[in-house]
Amino acid sequence: MAHISRLTLMGLRNLASIELTFENTAPVLITGANGAGKTAILEGIHLLASGRSFRESRLQRLQQWQADQVTLFAEVENRQGSQQLGWQRHKSETQLRLNGENARAQAELAWHLPVQIFSPESHDLLINGPSERRRFCDWGAFYQHPPFLLAWRHYQHALRQRNHALRQGAPDKEVALWHQPLWQAAEQVDAARQDYCTALSATVATFAPQISDSLSDISLSYHRGWKAEEDLLDTWTQQLEHDRQLGYTQAGPHRADLKLRSQGRDALSIFSRGQQKLLALTLMLSQAKLLSESINESPILLLDDLPAELDAAHRQRVLAVLPQLNTQVFLTATDANSLPLNAMSQHWQLNQGRLE
Numbered sequence: 001m002a003h004i005s006r007l008t009l010m011g012l013r014n015l016a017s018i019e020l021t022f023e024n025t026a027p028v029l030i031t032g033a034n035g036a037g038k039t040a041i042l043e044g045i046h047l048l049a050s051g052r053s054f055r056e057s058r059l060q061r062l063q064q065w066q067a068d069q070v071t072l073f074a075e076v077e078n079r080q081g082s083q084q085l086g087w088q089r090h091k092s093e094t095q096l097r098l099n100g101e102n103a104r105a106q107a108e109l110a111w112h113l114p115v116q117i118f119s120p121e122s123h124d125l126l127i128n129g130p131s132e133r134r135r136f137c138d139w140g141a142f143y144q145h146p147p148f149l150l151a152w153r154h155y156q157h158a159l160r161q162r163n164h165a166l167r168q169g170a171p172d173k174e175v176a177l178w179h180q181p182l183w184q185a186a187e188q189v190d191a192a193r194q195d196y197c198t199a200l201s202a203t204v205a206t207f208a209p210q211i212s213d214s215l216s217d218i219s220l221s222y223h224r225g226w227k228a229e230e231d232l233l234d235t236w237t238q239q240l241e242h243d244r245q246l247g248y249t250q251a252g253p254h255r256a257d258l259k260l261r262s263q264g265r266d267a268l269s270i271f272s273r274g275q276q277k278l279l280a281l282t283l284m285l286s287q288a289k290l291l292s293e294s295i296n297e298s299p300i301l302l303l304d305d306l307p308a309e310l311d312a313a314h315r316q317r318v319l320a321v322l323p324q325l326n327t328q329v330f331l332t333a334t335d336a337n338s339l340p341l342n343a344m345s346q347h348w349q350l351n352q353g354r355l356e
């Protein structure tokens, strides 16, 4: 199981320089008033792992107003031993460090620090377009099938080139030059996703009823982005003229989606907002369960303000399944009593960006 043993956050939001050490993997509870900086701590962990915030697209906004850089550091124990991860952003330049050396890509850090976040924004997974769901599926495929990332990059590269050729009005022959490399990468991306989603769908089916009775018949299926019965190479050739008019490639793994159904209907159309949130959380916890079983590495879970998102009974059920997941969990709440954790948990109180 991956877990953070030491965490340093500097120049982030309203947080004073924070240094935390975790002697064991017991749940970490962070409490404090509204605006104390609880979410900012989770944001820091997520940023170090993924290079992104889960609530803000402009990284500049995360940097403390008076600070001239953001510096994040963590010591992580994972399946490959002890790792030191560093992330620094200074004047819109990001520098990544891994075990004392420069890292070339954020994926190197992500590989060592698998992190899943549940926050009010997680609801977007269900209500927004398919890109969030593809990202969700690709996150798991990346850990389960390491070659996935390279295939995905090759696919993105070939796709950009084909779309560029379409928009430039290049002759058919020139556009079609990209079909073979695009297809090779597409096959690998699709196979890895298919594999991962099949396993995830089985985990969701057994795990969801433990979280909520209303999720007892939820099903998840993967749709690959082109018609099941069609050959993708033929589709690109046949659609070339139409693609040219639109200026982009219509069919392929970049149009994949995950569909969620309950009682024979699209889950979104019949679930209340609270149930949708439960479903988003269940999907995330299922990913954690699956990875802990399949690659023996469970992601670190960041659960932001669970009491604001779930009723007391569902909160209780979520807390009860966490130990099964064999994962380090960070939770935030305004009131510690709203999250009855066991005596093993570690509790930090935040007051205006300072830990007490």
Ligand SMILES: Nc1ncnc2c1ncn2[C@@H]1O[C@H](COP(=O)(O)OP(=O)(O)OP(=O)(O)O)[C@@H](O)[C@H]1O
Pocket: 012, 013, 014, 015, 032, 033, 034, 035, 036, 037, 038, 039, 040, 041, 061, 062, 063, 064, 065, 066, 305, 334
């Ligand atoms: N770039 C920044 N520099 C300094 N302070 C900031 C910056 N961005 C946001 N803040 C402040 O940092 C605080 C951190 O907010 P955060 O969302 O982490 O609080 P929270 O404890 O999660 O609150 P809530 O309980 O309302 O969710 C807010 O008071 C916000 O005004």
Ligand SMILES: [Mg+2]
Pocket: 038, 039, 040, 304, 305
């Ligand atoms: Mg918050």
